[in-house]
Amino acid sequence: MGAVSYLAYDGDGPRAGGDVKELVELPDFSIEQRDGQALSIVTGSERAKTVTKAIELLGGIERFVKAGETIAIKPNVAFASPAMLGATTSPELVAQVVQLCYEAGAKRVVVFDNPINDPASCFTISGVGKAAREAGARLVLPRENLFKYTTLAGGKLITDWPVLFEPVAAADKLIGISPVKDHHRSGASMAMKNWYGLLGGRRNIFHQDINTIIAELAMLVKPTLVILDGTEVMMSNGPTGGSLSDLKRANTMIASCDMVAADSYGCSLLGMKVSDLAYLKKAENAGAGTTDYQSLEPKVTKVS
Amino acid sequence: MNLTPGRSKRLESAISILLLVVLVLVGIGVFVRQFYGDIGRFGIEAAALQGLAGEATTGSDERTVLAGAVPSGFEEYSELKVYEADNLYEKINGKAPLYTDSGFEKLFCVRFANEADQALKMEIYLYDMGAAKNAFSVYSTQKRPDGEFPAQWNGLLYKTANGVYLVHGKYYIEVVGFAKSQDLVGAMAAVAESLKAGLQVGDDLWDSEPILFGKQGLVAGSSKLYLASVFSFEGLTDTFTARYKADGETVTVFLSERADPQEARKMAESYRNFLIENGAKEKTAAEKALAQTVLDFYGGTEIVFAKGRFVAGVHDAENHQAAEKLALRILADLNQRTKGAEQ
Secondary structure (H helix, E strand, C coil): CHHHHHHHCCCCCCCCCCCCCCEECCCECCCCCCCCCCEEEEECCCHHHHHHHHHHHCCCHHHHCCCCCEEEEEECCCCCCCHHHCCCCCHHHHHHHHHHHHHCCCCEEEEECCCCCCHHHHHHHHCHHHHHHHCCCEEECCCHHHEEEECCCCCCCCCCEEEECHHHHCCCEEEEEEEEEEECCCEEECCCHHHHHHECCCHHHHHHHHHHHHHHHHHHCECCEEEEEEEEEECCCCCCCCCHHHEEEEEEEEEECCHHHHHHHHHHHHCCCHHHCHHHHHHHHCCCCCCCHHHHCCEEEECC | CCCCHHHHHHHHHHHHHHHHHHHHHHHHHHHHHHCCCCHHHHCHHHHHHHHCCCCCCCCHHHHHHHHCCCCCCEEECCCCEEEECCCCHHHHHHHHHHHHCCCCCEEEEEEEEECCCCCCEEEEEEEECCCHHHHHHHHHHHCCCCCECCCCCCCCEEEECCEEEEEECCEEEEEEECCCCHHHHHHHHHHHHHHHHHCCCCCCCCCCCCCCCCCCCECCCCCEEECCCECCECCCCCEEEEEEEECCEEEEEEEEECCCHHHHHHHHHHHHHHHHHCCCEECCCCCHHHCCCEEEECCEEEEEEEECCEEEEEEEECCHHHHHHHHHHHHHHHHHHHHHHHC
16 A cells, blocks of 8 residues: 555645646548538438438448448437437437448447436437447447547637547547427527537536537537438427427438538428528538538438 | 464455455456446446436425326336526526526426336426416417317416426426327326416416407417517517417517506617618508508518507518508507506
């Protein structure tokens, strides 16, 4: 014991000025753009089929996932709410994307989020935890040592702020999967807002400037692919909903390498225009993508 | 057992070494496990329930009433959790401002599950909104258009395929089902009734929908109260809206009572300017009494005026004629209301 104490002894004592934060930078997971393969919109009622087709239209899962890679998947599991209420990403959709990644030769698929409610409850009640595990993914719940501080260059809000870094840092590719939802504060919660789940700390303070934080998240996170699920859209009382009456069947699946474009199309499922969501223009102006999704020549099809 | 001093010393050393080895192994185990992020492997079902453990020290009345509201055949599935204004976002995130801007004091949350079929779960959200007016505001602004109002239910209460929603005094209550089941809805209705019977609310009651401008043409259940802002205009607080039918069209009307006629005129002017700043154009009124009150807002008709202490009008009407008809009716109603005050 004496030896251990001797080895652990810090002769310099505590440093002045408090803790020095080690700042990290999120890796850039984006891939090379291809003309005409940046945005796909597939209609159909079965998520497994529509998402498979949507990815196929962008060049196939092999474009996004290479053999031996580790893939991090970030669904929206913000609430301890059952899947049928549409407040969280569909478990069936998560399972299908995990399976596609493994089919493309992924070595490991990690599913993670930093939910609003108790994380274990969220993953359990939403069904995402079970679906991800059964599909062979590793589930990572947020713990303090998985967070690191980051600062967004040119950002106003994300300054020395903790983000759920470790699951992302360990990955080769990053995929976001989110539902299309009404949001009381921001108007809509879709692919860009999904990255709010990377933030740690008292992130609710960002609700005071919700459009800026969503735009900054779009600048901070450069995913490989985003999947926006408009199969059932939460039209009102978002982001929590609470009644089946809040949902409307739109049977639409969107996949994109440009999340600003994905959200710009996605808002139409909520009966909104791009101009109704201030964060879209902000993100576009910051260079995170385009609101003119038609310029990407989206691939559109239907599956039965 | 007698041990020689030499043997005793060796035994103590052996025990010490053994204990050190155990401690080192425990340390290594903890060290290795902390880098293994897959918490799901360690039984997340149990963690989910533990995570719901209550931590509140207040709200003993609500606790008692909730404990007594467990319907027959059901059991508590989670412990009660209480949220206050500074941590409400932990439960409802982006929807928290809707409540905190409307007088929110506390939220009590608990889940019940059917003993025979654990898939039949419900979650009870008991919001203490401080006053019945506040409770009505959050109830009305979230009301589901397809909600049913069963004849046997009294008061401000409706149900959907998986939920029951009601106002009781200062409380706004949501009972949300985790499955679509008639049995579950029946149990949820029983919970609602039990809460209504158990929660003491005194005289501060809103038992029925407010009637803004008479019952004629009023779309049942369409009345709403916006406490913080309405139609994206932050200045216009404490505003009632309702939908009325006129000439086969449905039109939204609004009414806000201000402190005095001067403030009402200022508020009407501010709101009108807000609309113009956002693209509204002045429009000629067909009715003389509505001169200089009508605006065209991207094809919709807006009518804004002040009468006595009231600011009132029509919002985003598709049919101009129906909008003016309703506006005249409102004006006549307000003339009656303000008659005495102006004499």
